[in-house]
Amino acid sequence: MSKESAIEKLNFEDSLKELEEIVERLENGQGSLEDAIAAYERGSMLKKHCQAKLDEARLKVEKIKLPQDEGGAKVIDFDE
Secondary structure, eight states, rough: OHHHHHHHHHHHHHHHHHHHHHHHHHHHTOOOOOHHHHHHHHHHHHHHHHHHHHHHHHHHHHHHHHEOOOOOOOETTTTO
């Protein structure tokens, strides 16, 4: 199993928690240069995964339909 496919199986909360831990380790200068590079690479993949999950959630929210006065439904575009 590749690193990316393993990350894709993580939910948003677990991905974000791991990303926060990586950032903390990098900020504290823990580990060797090789460890820092590997952590940075994993953090980049986790960030991309979290962003994709957020984008997916945003699209779902944008599709929420609210009743209009005429009894129909209206799709709200939150980007307006």
